[in-house]
Amino acid sequence: MPRPMPYMMRKTAVSAAFGGSSDTEEQMLQEQCAVGAAPVAFAPMSPTLIAASETVLSTVFVIARPATIPSDSSEHKVTITSMEMKPTMIHETVPAKSTNVFLIASMVNSSQFPFLPGQANVYLNNSFISKSNIKAVCPNERFMCSLGVDAAIKVEYKPAHNFSEQIGLLTKSSSTAHEQRIIVMNTKSENILITVKEHIPKSTDDKIKIKLFSPELGPKMAGDVDSMKKGELPTPGARLNSSHNLEWTVSLQPSSETELYIKWTVEHPVGETVEYREVF
Numbered sequence: 702m703p704r705p706m707p708y709m710m711r712k713t714a715v716s717a718a719f720g721g722s723s724d725t726e727e728q729m730l731q732e733q734c735a736v737g738a739a740p741v742a743f744a745p746m747s748p749t750l751i752a753a754s755e756t757v758l759s760t761v762f763v764i765a766r767p768a769t770i771p772s773d774s775s776e777h778k779v780t781i782t783s784m785e786m787k788p789t790m791i792h793e794t795v796p797a798k799s800t801n802v803f804l805i806a807s808m809v810n811s812s813q814f815p816f817l818p819g820q821a822n823v824y825l826n827n828s829f830i831s832k833s834n835i836k837a838v839c840p841n842e843r844f845m846c847s848l849g850v851d852a853a854i855k856v857e858y859k860p861a862h863n864f865s866e867q868i869g870l871l872t873k874s875s876s877t878a879h880e881q882r883i884i885v886m887n888t889k890s891e892n893i894l895i896t897v898k899e900h901i902p903k904s905t906d907d908k909i910k911i912k913l914f915s916p917e918l919g920p921k922m923a924g925d926v927d928s929m930k931k932g933e934l935p936t937p938g939a940r941l942n943s944s945h946n947l948e949w950t951v952s953l954q955p956s957s958e959t960e961l962y963i964k965w966t967v968e969h970p971v972g973e974t975v976e977y978r979e980v981f
Contacts, residue, residue: 792895802854887953
């Protein structure tokens with residue numbers, strides 16, 4: 702069975718349509734979600750355009766309106782239905798890898814239809830901007846969709862500063878402090894919510910101790926699971942996710958900037974060498 706081909710477009714709105722060949726019509730689904738308060742006008746559609754029935758292991762979509770499919774051995778898209786959802790726009794960046802800031806739409810599938818996984822084409826104001834992958838989404842489940850790079854948000858990743866010293870009276874240890882400053886600037890005329898991710902080393906040896914001094918984490922923030930993986934919206938504050946990555950979410954006013962100060966230390970016995978490895 703051919704894989705469904707998703708399609709996504711956005712005009713002051715985010716929309717996605719799923720299509721494929723004629724023998725997969727029952728699996729095609731189109732979703733449309735409005736961004737912001739401005740409504741999007743759609744062509745009138747029959748209320749009996751689609752019917753969905755669920756079984757134990759699958760969902761069957763029945764197209765009530767006939768469609769003409771040319772028999773030319775090519776894939777053709779057939780609209781099954783359309784729907785509107787109100788997403789929340791958030792920003793995310795990993796400045797240690799790239800200072801680009803990505804715009805992400807977070808929304809809940811408030812319909813009764815599951816969304817099929819696959820690749821989607823993303824359009825902004827009728828202009829193609831990128832491709833994105835959409836996972837399988839069940840009804841009432843929150844999901845994310847990347848809309849590409851937002852050039853209006855600037856990030857400056859300052860050079861890191863490292864300081865070493867020896868500590869301890871009876872047992873000498875070597876301590877290295879790592880300081881990192883990140884400047885985030887919002888040049889938009891509206892408020893934004895941005896999450897900055899920075900990796901904090903995690904020790905695999907009991908003799909190596911790593912402490913995070915800034916930002917301070919609350920009791921529920923240390924060792925927290927990845928909020929994005931849970932499908933929840935980020936809230937202002939700093940937390941360590943399950944991969945030991947620091948997720949620092951801040952709210953920025955229009956035409957404003959903020960500086961994030963990150964400091965952590967590594968303590969290990971004198972004479973020992975610490976090796977850093979990036980694990981994927």
